[in-house]
Amino acid sequence: MPLRLYNTLSRRVEPFRPADPGRVTFYSCGPTVYDDAHVGNFRSFLAADLLRRFIQSPMCELENDARPASERAAGRRVVHVMNITDVGHMTDDAEGGENGEDRMAVAGRRLEEAKKAGKLPPGASIDPRDPYAIAEFYAQRFLQDARTLGLGVAIDAQADPTLMPRPTKMIPQMLEMIAKLIDKGHAYVAGKSGQRAVYFRVQSFPPYGTLSGNTLDQLRAGAGGRVSDENQSGKEHPADFLLWKEDRSHIMKWPSPYGEGYPGWHIECSVMAANRLAGADGTIDLHSGGEDNIFPHHECEVAQSCSASGSPVFARVWFHARHLFINGQKMSKSKGNFYTIRDLLEKGHQAGAIRLALINTHYRTNADFTEQGVRDAQRMIDRWRKVADAAPADAADASPLPDMPVLRDVAACLSEDLNIAGSLGAINTFVSGIGTPTPADARAMRAIDRVLGVLSLERAATSTTDIGVFIDGLSPDPGVIAKLHERAAAKKAKDFARSDAIRGELSAMGLAIKDIAGGKVEVSRIK
RNA sequence: GGCCGCGUGCCAGAGUGGUCUAAUGGGGCGGAUUGCAAAUCCGUUUACCGUCGGUUCGAAUCCGACCGCGGCCUCCA
Numbered sequence: 001m002p003l004r005l006y007n008t009l010s011r012r013v014e015p016f017r018p019a020d021p022g023r024v025t026f027y028s029c030g031p032t033v034y035d036d037a038h039v040g041n042f043r044s045f046l047a048a049d050l051l052r053r054f055i056q057s058p059m060c061e062l063e064n065d066a067r068p069a070s071e072r073a074a075g076r077r078v079v080h081v082m083n084i085t086d087v088g089h090m091t092d093d094a095e096g097g098e099n100g101e102d103r104m105a106v107a108g109r110r111l112e113e114a115k116k117a118g119k120l121p122p123g124a125s126i127d128p129r130d131p132y133a134i135a136e137f138y139a140q141r142f143l144q145d146a147r148t149l150g151l152g153v154a155i156d157a158q159a160d161p162t163l164m165p166r167p168t169k170m171i172p173q174m175l176e177m178i179a180k181l182i183d184k185g186h187a188y189v190a191g192k193s194g195q196r197a198v199y200f201r202v203q204s205f206p207p208y209g210t211l212s213g214n215t216l217d218q219l220r221a222g223a224g225g226r227v228s229d230e231n232q233s234g235k236e237h238p239a240d241f242l243l244w245k246e247d248r249s250h251i252m253k254w255p256s257p258y259g260e261g262y263p264g265w266h267i268e269c270s271v272m273a274a275n276r277l278a279g280a281d282g283t284i285d286l287h288s289g290g291e292d293n294i295f296p297h298h299e300c301e302v303a304q305s306c307s308a309s310g311s312p313v314f315a316r317v318w319f320h321a322r323h324l325f326i327n328g329q330k331m332s333k334s335k336g337n338f339y340t341i342r343d344l345l346e347k348g349h350q351a352g353a354i355r356l357a358l359i360n361t362h363y364r365t366n367a368d369f370t371e372q373g374v375r376d377a378q379r380m381i382d383r384w385r386k387v388a389d390a391a392p393a394d395a396a397d398a399s400p401l402p403d404m405p406v407l408r409d410v411a412a413c414l415s416e417d418l419n420i421a422g423s424l425g426a427i428n429t430f431v432s433g434i435g436t437p438t439p440a441d442a443r444a445m446r447a448i449d450r451v452l453g454v455l456s457l458e459r460a461a462t463s464t465t466d467i468g469v470f471i472d473g474l475s476p477d478p479g480v481i482a483k484l485h486e487r488a489a490a491k492k493a494k495d496f497a498r499s500d501a502i503r504g505e506l507s508a509m510g511l512a513i514k515d516i517a518g519g520k521v522e523v524s525r526i527k
Numbered sequence: 528g529g530c531c532g533c534g535u536g537c538c539a540g541a542g543u544g545g546u547c548u549a550a551u552g553g554g555g556c557g558g559a560u561u562g563c564a565a566a567u568c569c570g571u572u573u574a575c576c577g578u579c580g581g582u583u584c585g586a587a588u589c590c591g592a593c594c595g596c597g598g599c600c601u602c603c604a
Contacts, residue, residue, distance in 0.1 A: 030604090212599080213530040292599070292604065295530095295599070331603090361540075364532080366532090425542095425550050428551050512565075
């Protein structure tokens with residue numbers, strides 16, 4: 001059953017037909033690194049990661065894949081690129097990125113306050129006034145979180161950094177594309193020297209609006225009251241958008257033929273996709289992002305990329321994940337109702353469970369994220385792990401997949417626009433039907449996990465003493481160990497009142513205990 | 528106003544014309560085990576699928592209307 005995907009561009013679920021079925025090109029809009037990424041950001045990155053892993057898997061069939069079976073059995077190459085936006089851009093992008101304050105400047109102030117309050121994370125010694133340092137600081141934290149959650153592109157980028165490009169390193173290529181757009185009449189310079197701006201001429205690109213379902217008329221109407229006259233005055237059409245802004249006072253600026261300044265928000269992605277991925281015809285197979293990117297960001301990318309390349313197509317398939325809710329509420333920074341990955345790890349949740357909780361709702365529905373959801377996910381993982389661990393991971397994992405119903409079922413579900421819940425049902429039915437797992441069961445489980453990517457993630461550190469097994473990254477505290485010994489003695493003397501009291505004391509400290517084999521006690525965080 | 532999506536048990540969430548008195552996970556309940564817990568294992572509980580109408584031999588699944596909820600429409604993944 002070949003893979004079908006919902007394509008925002010056609011608004012339909014349709015067979016996925018890459019230009020080269022043996023090598024799929026995939027661009028994902030990544031984070032802007034002015035703060036730590038939260039679970040909502042990661043939901044969309046992980047949705048893209050699930051898709052990428054499935055396409056890579058030998059379980060995934062493509063309608064136009066004519067490669068010989070032997071080649072298909074080895075899986076498929078996906079060249080996946082995700083940008084890390086290290087240009088700040090404006091807090092007030094409502095007017096096309098010309099007003100407000102640069103996000104990096106805001107982040108710098110926040111860091112400076114944290115520094116004064118002595119709250120800067122350990123090991124961080126950055127200059128809050130240096131926007132490049134701020135961006136790099138958060139970029140590194142993002143990469144760390146991304147790898148913790150098994151984001152394939154972040155793992156691959158360790159060997160090939162070009163897979164995660166930074167706009168600040170691609171300014172010349174952006175200027176090149178801007179010059180090309182001006183040459184072809186798709187862009188123009190407005191304003192007088194000192195405050196020049198280069199705008200994309202939307203009327204030069206008739207399909208503008210196709211992706212988002214907007215029309216220029218509606219946009220013109222929608223612009224009413226929201227766009228100041230000052231910024232509009234230089235534009236030929238209210239929907240024209242910024243490619244370059246001359247601004248010598250900006251905290252990140254580069255020389256250009258249009259004056260010293262900074263690039264527009266949308267040009268970065270067009271350039272990075274063209275540069276690292278696009279074929280000679282200027283097309284890529286897949287492009288992903290959050291639903292909020294559809295308009296204006298991706299609409300503008302299409303306009304720029306197609307106008308520059310001359311191709312009617314930029315990305316064949318547009319893949320957009322919907323937003324995540326937190327405990328039933330829309331996430332917002334002002335409410336503060338969001339978690340970072342670090343928050344969750346700190347609370348004792350494991351990376352695999354966080355990942356599963358974030359991918360286990362279909363990417364096109366507004367999922368609700370709760371800690372209970374993470375706990376649910378953990379229980380599934382624990383059960384799966386028993387199957388996967390039944391045989392050692394070995395070379396046999398690379399041999400062709402066994403023909404097992406569970407693999408067919410999982411593949412069939414994922415092939416239908418990534419029906420993850422259906423796959424989980426198939427996996428759980430499979431797992432609960434197993435008495436003693438065989439090596440073939442284990443291999444199947446691991447093959448599935450190469451797509452889901454949860455079992456392979458590192459578990460929080462475990463440290464063991466003569467009496468305690470400390471999980472969830474807890475370190476063996478002498479006071480706790482003493483209590484465990486005391487409890488063991490009390491139990492031996494059948495002084496259960498005392499042993500229960502000690503459990504109560506530990507519980508008050510936020511620790512849960514559990515008697516396990518060998519007279520040891522497992523100590524975990526109460527979640 | 529424009530565009531898009533959703534409404535299934537206590538919760539999450541599959542199922543897209545017949546095998547659906549509807550998968551799976553969680554919760555609850557009962558049991559095994561345990562000094563007690565926790566964990567684990569076994570069993571079990573609960574939905575005529577928003578409302579009304581239509582198409583059909585047959586609909587949760589298709590069509591229409593209505594009610595309710597949500598998303599995007601130049602900050603945000």
